[in-house]
Amino acid sequence: MRQHDDASRDGLSRAVLLDSFGGPDALALKDVPEPQAGDGQIRIRVSAAGLNPMDWFMTSDAETAARFGLSLPCGFGTDYAGVVDQVSDGVNGYAVGDRVFGTALSRAIADYVVLDADGHIASGIAHHTPDGVDNRTAATLSIAGGTASAALDVLDLGPGDTVLVGGAGGGVGVFAVQLARIAGARVIGSGSPSSAEYLRSLGAEPVAYGEGLADRVRNLAAGAVTAALDLHGTDTVHVARELEVPDNRICTIAGQIDGIPTANGANAAPDALENIARLVATGRLRVPIAATYPVEDIRAAVEIQAARHVRGKVVIDISPQP
CATH class of the missing domain: 3.90.180.10 (Medium-chain alcohol dehydrogenases, catalytic domain)
Known part of the structure; x- marks a missing residue:
């Protein structure tokens, strides 16, 4: 020993x-x-x-x-x-x-x-x-980073994507927003009005959650939303469907809806956390x-x-x- x-x-x-x-x-x-x-x-x-x-x-x-x-x-x-x-x-x-x-x-x-x-x-x-x-x-x-990584693997984001992230200001959202931006995607993040500046600091374009969210996202996106990630429940899933995002490009972590993929940290790629730690070490993710x-x-x-x-x-x- x-x-x-x-x-x-x-x-x-x-x-x-x-x-x-x-x-x-x-x-x-x-x-x-x-x-x-x-x-x-x-x-x-x-x-x-x-x-x-x-x-x-x-x-x-x-x-x-x-x-x-x-x-x-x-x-x-x-x-x-x-x-x-x-x-x-x-x-x-x-x-x-x-x-x-x-x-x-x-x-x-x-x-x-x-x-x-x-x-x-x-x-x-x-x-x-x-x-x-x-x-x-x-x-x-580990938990938040692994969960975000697994969810983004489901969405397979790239430079041509605009992704709506529901609950973007939470613990998983911290990672999901930044990893999506690193992948080249545009990120629209929903949250409370008071969280707008915080979401901007992560790299997201903020939008207030609640009734009328789909219309606010349409006005902000000025084009197609191609993917969505619901980090809180299922409300963002319904908004994404209203925005005509295909089910296979919507992901949840805390709620379940038939036809919508789910993700958690256990699904993360074997090297996901080492990659996240390296991004933190090099200053690309905070x-x-x-x-x-x-x-x-x-x-x-x-x-x-x-x-x-x-x-x-x-x-x-x-x-x-x-």
Whole structure:
């Protein structure tokens, strides 16, 4: 076993846990036995964890939690970034001191996460964090970035496209708008009137959502809308159909309509997150961080994120940032 010399020796570490499923009030930071890497595993000292709507959705009630294979007591959070501090014998591709980011389903907000070195999205994944990407930013990439990438693969955008992105100001929208622009597409992003300047900063042409959206998009587009991405529900799907966008060029991530493709992070291409991290490292893609909270304030952080009015990502600081 290769291990960092500064690893804790007291046998305890911290993790955010739920003793009952429910809202933010069910979350508590607790002392737990410090996990150790077993055969074929690595341990990561977590520096930061990014929040996503799926975190509180999965743990909102027992029935939903069961669908994701979760049981009590249950951890919380999925996106993380940190440093490898244990590598079991025989594991290749990771070394103590490597900076990594990835997913640990509903257990990322903790001092340590242990992953299979050859893991997958359900058991946990670690990607190497490139130079030029800080840990807070790296902790926002996996779920939202992977979902946006998978959805844009469905749409197959290019320089001749004009894409309508519904819910463009949310966590996935941050990535979807910028990746669509990088692909050469024109982006029209729907949001509240107060989000217009923020959407422009991402590269989208803003349009207010709500009744009459199709007419506003027609007036703004001054031509055909060729694709649409609904990041909130299904309202954008109906508008896209009204605009005569073919069903095979409409995609949803949170709602389902017969004939409309869906996408999620599990469908992302194998190299999607490495590509996104490189875009961040080279300055071609930026991730606005709306707020950071110490792990002790986890309830307040989840409350603001769950309100769905945050422009950018909410990040939990767990250990000091390098």
